[in-house]
Every structure is written in C-alpha cells, then in structure tokens.
Amino acid sequence: MSHSTVAQNISHAPLARWAQELASNGSSWTQQVRQAAASRFATLGFPTTREEAWKYTNVAPIAKIPFTLAGDERAGVTDAVLARASCGPMAGHRLVFVNGQYAPELSALRPLPEGVLVGSLAAALSAHRSRVEPHLAHYASFQSHAFVALNTACMQDGAFISIPPGTSVEAPIHLLFVSTAPGQATVSSPRNLIVVDRGGQATLVESYVGGAPEVYLTNAVTEIVAGEDAVIDHYRLQQESTAAFHMALLQVHQERSSTVTSHAIALGGALVRNEVNAVLDGAGSACTLNGLFMAAGQQHVDNQTRIDHVKPYCTSRELYKGVLDGKGRGVFNGTIYVHKAAQKTNAKQTNKNLLLSPDAWIDTKPQLEIYNNDVQCGHGSTIGRLDEEALFYLRTRGIGLEEARSLLTYAFASEMLSQITIEPMRDALHEALRTWLSPLRGSQEA
Amino acid sequence: MLSIKNLHVRVDTHDILHGLELTVHAGEVHAIMGPNGSGKSTLAHVLAGRDGYEVTAGEVRYAGQDLLRLSPEERAGAGIFLAFQYPVEIPGVSSAYFLRTALNALRQRRGLQGLKARDFLALLKAKMSLVEMDQSLLDRAVNAGFSGGEKKRHEILQMAVLEPTLAILDETDSGLDIDALQIVANGVNMLRSQERAMVIITHYQRLLRYIVPDYVHVLFDGRLVKSGGKALALELEEKGYGWIEAQVARTQAVHA
Numbered sequence: 001m002s003h004s005t006v007a008q009n010i011s012h013a014p015l016a017r018w019a020q021e022l023a024s025n026g027s028s029w030t031q032q033v034r035q036a037a038a039s040r041f042a043t044l045g046f047p048t049t050r051e052e053a054w055k056y057t058n059v060a061p062i063a064k065i066p067f068t069l070a071g072d073e074r075a076g077v078t079d080a081v082l083a084r085a086s087c088g089p090m091a092g093h094r095l096v097f098v099n100g101q102y103a104p105e106l107s108a109l110r111p112l113p114e115g116v117l118v119g120s121l122a123a124a125l126s127a128h129r130s131r132v133e134p135h136l137a138h139y140a141s142f143q144s145h146a147f148v149a150l151n152t153a154c155m156q157d158g159a160f161i162s163i164p165p166g167t168s169v170e171a172p173i174h175l176l177f178v179s180t181a182p183g184q185a186t187v188s189s190p191r192n193l194i195v196v197d198r199g200g201q202a203t204l205v206e207s208y209v210g211g212a213p214e215v216y217l218t219n220a221v222t223e224i225v226a227g228e229d230a231v232i233d234h235y236r237l238q239q240e241s242t243a244a245f246h247m248a249l250l251q252v253h254q255e256r257s258s259t260v261t262s263h264a265i266a267l268g269g270a271l272v273r274n275e276v277n278a279v280l281d282g283a284g285s286a287c288t289l290n291g292l293f294m295a296a297g298q299q300h301v302d303n304q305t306r307i308d309h310v311k312p313y314c315t316s317r318e319l320y321k322g323v324l325d326g327k328g329r330g331v332f333n334g335t336i337y338v339h340k341a342a343q344k345t346n347a348k349q350t351n352k353n354l355l356l357s358p359d360a361w362i363d364t365k366p367q368l369e370i371y372n373n374d375v376q377c378g379h380g381s382t383i384g385r386l387d388e389e390a391l392f393y394l395r396t397r398g399i400g401l402e403e404a405r406s407l408l409t410y411a412f413a414s415e416m417l418s419q420i421t422i423e424p425m426r427d428a429l430h431e432a433l434r435t436w437l438s439p440l441r442g443s444q445e446a
Numbered sequence: 447m448l449s450i451k452n453l454h455v456r457v458d459t460h461d462i463l464h465g466l467e468l469t470v471h472a473g474e475v476h477a478i479m480g481p482n483g484s485g486k487s488t489l490a491h492v493l494a495g496r497d498g499y500e501v502t503a504g505e506v507r508y509a510g511q512d513l514l515r516l517s518p519e520e521r522a523g524a525g526i527f528l529a530f531q532y533p534v535e536i537p538g539v540s541s542a543y544f545l546r547t548a549l550n551a552l553r554q555r556r557g558l559q560g561l562k563a564r565d566f567l568a569l570l571k572a573k574m575s576l577v578e579m580d581q582s583l584l585d586r587a588v589n590a591g592f593s594g595g596e597k598k599r600h601e602i603l604q605m606a607v608l609e610p611t612l613a614i615l616d617e618t619d620s621g622l623d624i625d626a627l628q629i630v631a632n633g634v635n636m637l638r639s640q641e642r643a644m645v646i647i648t649h650y651q652r653l654l655r656y657i658v659p660d661y662v663h664v665l666f667d668g669r670l671v672k673s674g675g676k677a678l679a680l681e682l683e684e685k686g687y688g689w690i691e692a693q694v695a696r697t698q699a700v701h702a
Binding site: 387388389393395396397399403404407410411415 | 494497523527536538549555
C-alpha cells in the first residue's frame with residue numbers, strides 16, 4: 001500500500017488514543033506488540049472503498065460513531081441471550097465473554113485431559129507465557145489491516161486454548177461472546193488463540209451475539225494453529241444485533257498433514273466483515289471452509305477468504321452460500337493462492353448466491369492465483385433467483401407462494417448446516433434458519 | 447364439476463386456444479388427444495394457473511367457482527391436481543418432506559388438522575405400494591436424479607396422497623417404457639372413483655389401452671374438433687391426425 005493511500009484513509013481519533021493507552025499495559029512483550037499495532041493503526045486509519053480489498057464495504061459509518069470502550073456490563077446477559085449464543089443444549093465446555101472479557105461465573109468447564117489449557121487469554125498471558133508468546137500475533141498480521149491492528153493494540157482478553165501433543169478433547173469447546181451496549185455505542189476486541197499441537201484434536205465453536213438491538217462494534221481476531229497431524233473442527237456463528245458492526249478475522253496456520261474444517265454461519269449484524277485466511281504451511285494438509293451468510297433489510301455482509309497453498313500435496317475445499325433479501329447486500333471475495341512450491345495442490349472453491357428480492361445485491365469474486373503447473377484447481381460462482389418452475393410446481397400442490405419461497409430458500413441454505421457434526425447445534429441452527437425465513441411466509445402464519 | 451366455455455388463451459403474442467369447450471362431470475375420465483402444437487399443454491397449464499397464460503375470452507367454472515380467479519395453490523385447495531409432463535427437480539427438499547408439506551398445506555386450506563410425521567408416514571407407505579415405488583426414494587430430493595419412469599410414478603404418488611377431485615394428467619405416458627406405463631396406468635386406475643374426474647392429455651393412444659376413458663376428444667388448433675367414445679382413440683391410432691385436419695379444413699370451407 002502506498003503512503004498516499006494511507007494518508008487518505010479515515011482516522012478515528014478516540015480509538016487511536018485508546019489503542020495507545022491500552023497498549024502500554026501488560027508485560028514488556030505484550031506491550032511491545034500492542035504498541036507496534038497501535039502505531040500501525042494510527043498510521044493506517046480505517047480503509048476506504050478505494051482499496052481493492054474494501055471496494056464493496058464502506059466502513060465510514062463506523063468511523064462516525066463516537067464509540068466508548070466496552071466495560072463488563074452484565075445487565076444484558078440474560079439466560080435467553082446465552083441460550084441463543086450456545087445454539088442448543090451444550091454438552092461440552094463453555095467459556096463466556098462479556099464485551100470481550102472473560103466471565104468465569106457464567107462459564108462452565110468440565111474435566112480436561114492433562115496438559116490441556118482452556119481459559120482466558122488475559123490469565124494465560126501471565127500464567128502461561130511460554131505457551132502464548134510463541135504464537136500470539138504471529139499469524140494474524142496487523143501491518144496492512146487496520147482492524148487487526150486495532151484488535152491487537154486493544155487486546156485484553158479472549159479465549160486461550162492449548163492442546164498438547166497427542167491429546168484429544170472430545171467435547172466441543174464453546175466460546176460465547178456476548179456484547180452489551182447499555183445506552184452507548186461500545187467497542188470490544190475479543191482476541192482468541194487456539195493451539196493444537198502435534199496429533200491433537202479439538203472441536204471449537206465461536207459464537208457472537210448481541211444482548212439487545214443496540215449499536216456496538218465487535219472487532220474479533222482468532223488465530224488457530226494446527227500442528228502436525230492435528231485435527232480441528234471450527235465453527236463460527238454470528239448472530240449479532242441487527243444494529244451491530246462486526247469485523248472478524250480468522251487466521252489459520254496449518255502444519256504437515258493437519259486437517260482444519262471451519263464453518264462460518266452469519267445471520268446477524270448491520271455491517272459485517274468476515275475474513276478467513278488459511279495458510280497450508282505443511283505438506284499434505286487439508287482445509288475445508290464452509291460458509292453461509294444471510295442478509296436482509298439493510299444488512300451488509302462481506303466475506304473475504306484466502307487459502308494459501310504454500311507446501312505440496314495439500315487439499316482445500318471451499319463452499320460459501322449467500323442468501324440476500326430486502327436491500328441486503330453480500331460480498332464474496334475468495335482467493336486461492338498456490339505458491340511455487342505447492343505441486344499436487346488440489347483446490348476447489350465455490351460460491352453460490354440466491355437473491356430473493358429485486359433490491360438484493362451480491363458482489364462475488366472468486367480468484368485463483370497459481371504459480372505451479374502440477375495442480376488441480378477449480379472455482380466458480382453463481383448468482384440466481386428462486387426457480388419459477390419449482391415455485392409453480394410447489395404451488396400446484398397447495399403450498400402457498402410465500403411458503404414455497406421459504407421452502408426453496410431453506411433447501412438452498414440448509415445444505416451448509418447439514419455438514420455440522422454437533423447435533424444439538426445443527427438442530428438449533430436449522431431452527432434459527434427457519435426463524436430467519438419466517439418473514440418470507442408471513443401469510444402462512446397469519 | 448368442470449365447465450370450460452369458449453376459452454381463448456394467448457401465450458406471448460400467440461393465440462393458442464380459441465374457443466375450447468369442455469364439460470367434465472364427477473366420476474368421468476376424459477382423454478384429450480391431439481398432435482404437437484394443438485394446445486394440449488396450454489390447456490393443462492391454464493387450468494393449473496400458470497403465469498404467462500393470458501385468457502382473452504371465455505370462462506372456466508369449477509365446482510361452482512370461477513376457476514381463473516384462483517391462484518395455483520387455491521386451485522389445489524379446491525381439489526385440482528396437475529401431473530406434470532416434465533416434473534420439476536427440487537434439490538435440497540426430500541420427497542417425504544415435500545409430500546407432507548403439500549398434504550398439510552392442502553389440509554389446512556380445507557380446514558383440517560395437519561398430519562403428524564408418524565401418521566403421515568403410515569399413509570405414505572400405503573400409497574407407495576400403489577405405484578410400486580421404492581421407499582428409498584422418499585429420502586431423495588424431489589425428482590432430482592430420478593429416471594423418467596420414477597418421475598412419472600412420483601407424480602401419481604402425489605396424486606394418490608393429495609386425493610384431488612379433478613386430476614389433469616399432462617402427457618404422463620411420454621418417455622415411459624411399457625413396464626413403467628403399466629405401473630402408472632394401474633396407479634391411475636386404482637384412483638378412479640365416482641367422486642373423482644380425470645382429464646388425460648396425450649399424444650398417443652398407447653396409454654388409453656390401459657386407462658380406458660369414458661370420452662375422447664380431439665384437440666386441434668386450439669379447439670376440440672371431435673368428441674366420441676373410446677373407439678375414437680383407436681381410430682386416431684390407425685389413421686393418425688391427418689384425417690381430422692382434412693375434416694376440419696372441409697368444415698371451415700363450408701362455414702366460409
């Protein structure tokens with residue numbers, strides 16, 4: 001990025017000031033990282049739509065809001081909110097974060113195998129430095145990304161999960177992030193680090209919800225490190241308030257023969273950016289990225305994914321589906337980058353979108369960049385409307401127009417839920433999908 | 447039950463039906479035969495309520511109502527069923543779910559309680575034997591990857607489940623081998639009743655060997671130009687549609 005572009009970007013003085021203030025806390029190591037990130041944020045400012053990566057997503061509305069830093073206000077954290085966040089009855093471990101801060105009294109951990117750490121990042125930064133510092137902020141780069149820089153500068157807490165070699169945590173680990181914004185617009189910066197060492201295995205759920213229809217910004221960064229032969233199933237459920245801003249980066253680093261599957265389900269938020277980057281940095285590793293994003297009303301959901309095939313014999317599969325209704329707007333920008341040394345890469349990327357209204361909009365840009373000749377790669381995207389033939393067919397069977405629309409939309413979207421292996425969560429998400437679709441069949445319920 | 451008077455239908459800028467007349471009573475089976483392009487499928491679709499078919503004159507009354515004012519789903523609710531010539535594939539919706547949703551939607555329209563999953567499955571099982579259909583088909587997406595015969599049997603299964611009062615079968619015989627044709631015909635025959643009328647639209651006489659109609663009509667150039675008993679179908683099979691064409695031309699010459 002040229003310096004002149006930077007100069008044109010949007011600054012946010014209060015956020016930059018907090019970033020500087022917060023950055024001076026903590027150990028000397030964290031101080032160093034935070035301060036570097038804070039000064040980077042001050043330089044970068046928020047991106048504008050003149051930048052290619054932000055062409056379709058205008059974050060100027062965020063810069064206009066006089067945010068305050070989120071405290072640990074618990075008033076909005078009701079059982080109903082937690083139930084919505086957990087998406088069905090939870091059999092596993094539960095860590096709750098309120099405005100990014102760990103809330104032990106709302107959390108429940110079950111017995112864990114020896115050596116496994118599951119808890120707050122803030123605590124781990126003092127108690128388990130040797131397991132945190134080699135990884136934290138090593139993968140998610142803040143050099144060219146304002147929101148990652150802001151998160152890194154402000155990072156106070158989040159989840160830290162560390163699984164030693166050969167250890168398997170069977171029950172899913174649920175990380176519930178609840179935002180409460182009583183009376184004023186707040187910012188929270190959850191920061192998660194998940195390290196699964198050689199041969200380890202874990203299932204993780206990150207879930208983001210808002211307590212009320214209020215304005216706030218969740219600016220989350222999660223780093224996942226999959227060691228050799230590690231197997232990780234990751235889910236990211238985003239059900240923020242429809243007035244919320246949600247900026248998120250998932251940065252995955254994979255070593256030899258590791259397997260990472262990540263599902264991103266985005267149902268909420270007013271302005272949402274969901275970035276997923278996976279770096280296949282070990283031969284024979286496999287990565288699957290699945291996504292479902294739904295936008296209605298005035299919602300804007302931007303998905304940015306990038307899979308870097310750095311080493312040979314790696315496989316990646318990506319399928320993102322978008323459903324856009326009302327004046328909802330979606331973006332899919334996916335890159336598969338095959339590096340020179342990555343022979344025998346096998347990569348497939350697909351984006352399918354369904355537009356339900358005349359004003360719904362999607363910008364889709366699947367991209368392959370290949371610097372090796374010995375690869376199998378494919379990509380494609382589709383944008384469609386509901387099939388008129390199918391609608392007529394259903395109607396001749398007595399199914400009303402709105403219900404028929406809802407049924408076909410459900411059929412399109414639910415494919416992404418059928419791959420979820422945590423059964424109660426899958427059922428709850430099917431229900432959430434039906435709820436999302438229910439305005440489509442208002443006439444049926446009347 | 448069904449009374450079509452002087453029906454004129456336009457699709458895009460083409461007048462397809464001009465002055466079609468047909469009366470169907472409960473319990474009757476009518477065959478409508480005609481060459482390609484005579485308006486057979488247009489008739490089927492306009493009765494089912496498809497968009498894009500403009501009725502420029504005439505009326506269709508069904509069970510005392512003006513049928514043309516009803517939406518497709520309301521027509522289904524009133525007891526009309528169209529077996530499609532080309533059944534539509536619906537990926538992602540299992541056949542079982544589709545059938546239950548349809549049945550319960552119809553029951554709701556008729557002021558009845560929806561069936562619970564278990565009761566519905568029992569009903570479905572009984573109906574499936576009617577068309578010799580494999581149970582595994584229920585878990586598959588509607589018509590997706592079905593063979594031609596499976597699609598048509600699936601149409602008849604829907605008819606059996608939804609129990610219409612007026613069934614319109616649009617070229618249900620097309621694309622079927624003789625075995626599948628017999629299975630489909632058996633299914634249809636078992637659904638014949640005093641309360642139910644059927645309109646069977648076909649190009650060939652073949653299907654009518656197995657489903658014996660009470661009346662046969664010849665549709666030609668958007669009108670029913672000849673009606674008779676089942677013998678008319680045989681005559682058409684022997685002579686083709688050419689003689690009808692000649693007859694119509696003569697009649698028109700006389701009128702002119």
